[in-house]
Amino acid sequence: MLSRENYVYNRNPVFTAPKNNKKRPSFICHAMKKASEIDVARCELNYVIQPKNIKTGLPLKRFRRLNEHRACAMRAMVLAMLYHFNISSELVQASVEQLSDECGLSTLSKVGNKSITRASRLITNFMEPMGFVTCKKIWDRVLGNYMPKMITLTPLFFMLLGISEKQLINAKKQQLGWINKNLIIKGLKPITVIEAKRRAKDIQIRNLFKYRISKHNFYKKRKNAQRLIALDEKEARQKILRALVAKYSISELTTLGPSGLKKQVNISYYYLRKIAANTYQDN
Template identity: 90%
Template sequence: MSFRKSYVYNQNPTFTPPKNNKRRPYFICFAMKKASEIDVARCELNYVIQPKNVKTGIPLKRYRRLNEHRASAMRAMVLAMLYHFNISSQLVQASVEQLSDECGLSTLSKIGNKSITRASRLITQFMEPMGFVTCKKIWDRVLGNYMPKMITLTPLFFMLLNISEKQLINAKNQQLGWINKNLIIKGLKPISAIEAQRRAKDTQMRNLFKYRISKHNFYKKRKHAQRIIALDEKEARQKILRALVGKYSISELTKLGPSGLKKQVNISYYYLKKIATNTYPDN
């Protein structure tokens, strides 16, 4: 096989829903069915729209036809974005990394580093300049860096599937009706479409912050465990022992006794060994 044919990992990516495959609204199921029946990568829009630089709005030069590797990635990505689409907020409720994983576009190097370049470039170098999606990066004041992009699907995205803006608006109105029905059942006042959109965005932001902090704390904890486990075992156990002695009161240490304290050191040591090699749950 020539290098030209084999340089792309997973030449036939497909979208695989997450394990907690949740029931999706009728409109999402309808749109996903359309996306499965239509070749979105060869849609006429891909040939007549002039892509633009996202920051400057200046038209970009491009090839008339998507190469087959990017086309196959787009077919999978459109399904993934639809599955995670929130009708009220118009946001894709998944990170680029999650979309990449579920489409089989992520790769791992020999030393275990993940790359989502293929998915990221599809979005930032094609789908966004074409106007199918818009992406927003938000600065995380807690961790001091940017959070994963928040992706919005535009009406043009749905035109790839022959779904009009009117059908999209009808779907939003139906979703709003369902939201208000549940609010009324709970004895609460109904809300407007703008308020529903704001609430959906706020919920996604809160979930994203929780996820980020959880992931940050996990890696911080794993790094600490790796530092200790990298030591000579005797030295590592002594370090754990000193930490435990500082943690317990004199009465607690007396109650534990030498054998109880030794048992706690063993438990902590093997726990740290496990943490040191763990990966974050979403991986």
């Protein structure tokens, strides 16, 4: 059993920007600098705001405040959310899993199962009831379950950093000006704040669907590979051979010859073994 002082993995999580570290707008850089200088976890707002039930909107009488472990997680999470924040749509353009990974909050069990519970609970049980973020779930028709949450940062979130709603609105106007400048250069008509917000949300939803569909296809492919590899090797190779014979034309089979066909069976078999043992990589 873990002792009280060791029961949390990575007691000092830190946000690490993704490898494709992209240049962020000046407003985002300013907000991240403020978040690094201010202890957002001990901001007065965390103690004076009355948290609410996100479903009913009623005040929560019993509510778990920030202990030091959750406070550490929040300091990292705020930076991660800001880094992925889209000014036009007000959305965090990253999933909870991605945020968890980049903050060092994800854990792996001995059998390789990932857990993002620490990040998820911080958002669901604290940041959302406090009104710092709002989360929306969309039903995925492909997989028959909900897609990763779409997280929106509220003006209250920026108040944690000492950034007013007026400053946030000005940042949106500046961002819209930059967007319209590029549209005009391309010979297109400028758009409104509402249209910019709608477009950004549409892109976010499309990206989520694209990710889930590719993930679904991967798991389907891996399941089929695992089913085949579970067979006796000789039987598995026979199945691969029959599939290849059905795939190639007579002229292609003649060109390959017995040795060429055997080589293709070997390649396919070892490829399937690799797929069967692989895990999905979220790029």
